[in-house]
Amino acid sequence: MKIVVTQSDIELGTPDSCAFCPIALAATRAYPDADYVDVGPDRIEVHYWDGCKTDIVFRDLPMIAQQFIEDFDSGETVQPFEFELS
Numbered sequence: 001m002k003i004v005v006t007q008s009d010i011e012l013g014t015p016d017s018c019a020f021c022p023i024a025l026a027a028t029r030a031y032p033d034a035d036y037v038d039v040g041p042d043r044i045e046v047h048y049w050d051g052c053k054t055d056i057v058f059r060d061l062p063m064i065a066q067q068f069i070e071d072f073d074s075g076e077t078v079q080p081f082e083f084e085l086s
Contacts, residue, residue: 001059003030004082005068015073022072023065042066044085059085 005026013022024039027046031037035054036047039061046057061069062083072078 001030001085002082003027005080007080010078041069
């Protein structure tokens with residue numbers, strides 16, 4: 001799955017937010033059927049609710065995404081980028 005982080009995601013993203021950081025905003029577009037996307041420092045969780053229980057899909061973030069999170073959360077200037085989740 002390709003995740004494309006846009007300039008708009010960066011401008012609208014919230015530092016230190018697992019649900020509203022730029023990567024979470026981009027992943028929400030990439031997984032339109034998901035009910036919730038949660039981004040940690042080294043992985044992403046995609047949550048699906050079927051009315052009875054939540055299924056969670058875990059994906060490891062590549063180093064480029066991990067570095068982006070670190071830079072964004074510390075107030076560094078970041079640029080749009082894209083990466084693949086396997």
